Amino acid sequence: MVNNLKKDIEAAYEAVSPYIKNIPLYHSASFSENYRADIYFKLENLQRTGSFKVRGALNAILKNKEKCANGVITASAGNHAQGVAFSAKLIGVKAVIVMPVHTPLVKINNTKSYGAEVVLHGDTYDDAATMAEILAEEKGLYLIHPFNNIDVIAGQGTIAVEFLKEMQDADNIIIPVGGGGLASGIAAYLKECGSSAKIIGVQSEAVSGMAASLRKRRMVRVTGSSIIAEGISVKTPGDITYDICSKYLDDIVTVSENIIAASILEYMEKAKLVVEGAGAAPLAAIMSRSIDYNNKKNVLIVSGGNIDINMISRIISKGMSTSGRFLEITLNLKDIPGSLAHITTFLADVGANILDIRHDRFGAGLPIGFSRVNLELETKSMEHIEQIVISLKKAGFDVTVC
Structure with missing residues (x-):
C-alpha cells in the first residue's frame, strides 16, 4: 500500500508550477441554477496540450x-x-x-x-x-x-494543491477515472490534508476496469470499448492506482456513453466549452443523478478537451437524441402526388422541425407503389418525441423509430 503521497505531490507542484497553467475554479451560474447546486469546474481542458496529462x-x-x-x-x-x-x-x-x-x-x-x-x-x-x-x-x-507511476500520480495530484488553495469546504470532488492516475493523485492529497470532501470517481459503463476491481476488491480485467470516452477506456487498472483508489476514493459510479455525449453537448451549449468524453464524465454523473449533488458544493474535474473533430457531429447527434431533441424515423408512404406534402404538414402541426429527408423507392422489401422516407427531426423533449410517434400512428402512418 502506498502511503504519504502528500509530500511527493507538494514537491511535484513546486517542480511543475513554473511550466503549467494554474486555472482558477470556474463557478457556473447556469449549471448551478439548473441542478440546484453549486457547480465548479477545474478546467484542465484549457491546460497546455489540452489535458491534465502534462x-x-x-x-x-x-x-x-x-x-x-x-x-x-x-x-x-x-x-x-x-x-x-x-x-x-x-x-x-x-x-x-x-x-x-x-x-x-x-x-x-x-x-x-x-x-x-x-x-x-x-x-x-x-x-x-x-x-x-x-x-x-x-x-x-x-x-x-x-x-501506474508514482511520479506521474504525484504530478496529477498537483490539481488538488491548486483548488484546495481556493476552496476548503467542497462537498464533492468528482473525477473521471480510467487507469486511475488522476483520481489517485487528487484523492491522496485531499485525504492526507484532512479534507472532508467526498471524492467520487466516474467511469464509462462501456469500460469500467477500476469500478469492477473496487467492487470485487481485487484487480480484474474487463472487456468492451468506449468510443465517446476513449480517454478513460482502461480495461485493467494499475496495481499502484488500484491500491490508492481503494484506500482513498469514497465512491465510484459508471455512466452511459449516451449520457456522456449529452454532457459534451451541455458544455458546448451552456458553457461554450469544448470538452472530450473523459472530461465530460463528471457532468454525466450529475446529469444521470448517479450521485448526491443537490444543495452541495461540487467540483468537477474537466480533465481534457482534445476531442476528435471527426466525432463531434456524431456526438452532437447522440447527445441531442439522449436529451430528447433529435428523432429519426422511417415511414412507408404511398408513392402518389401529395404524400410527402401531407407528412411534412403533419409534422409541422405537431411542432417537429425537419432537418433532413431521404427518399427511397427501390429498397428491399418495399411494396410496389410505396416509397420509404427517412426523416431527421428536431424535437423539444422526450415527451415531445413520444407525442409525435403516438400522433403519427393514430393518423395511420407506418412509422419506425430508428
Missing part, C-alpha cells in the same frame, strides 16, 4: 533527469502522448511515442508537432505498450507509464 509527464521527467539522458518513451494514443512529447521538448530530451497503427492521423501529427518520434505498432494499446517496453530496454530510454 502535469504527470512533466513531473516524471523533472524528477528523473539522469534516467532521461538518452530520452523518454511511452505508449499512448491520446493525451499522455502529447503530455510526454511536450514535456520532453520543454526540458530538452528526446521523446519516443509508441502508438497503435490505427491511431487517428490528427493525434499522430499533434504528437509529432512537439518534436517526438512516433512509432506505430500493433492494433491495440497493449501491443503498443509491449513495444515501448522493448524499445526502452534496447535504447536505454526512460519509460513513463500513463498512470
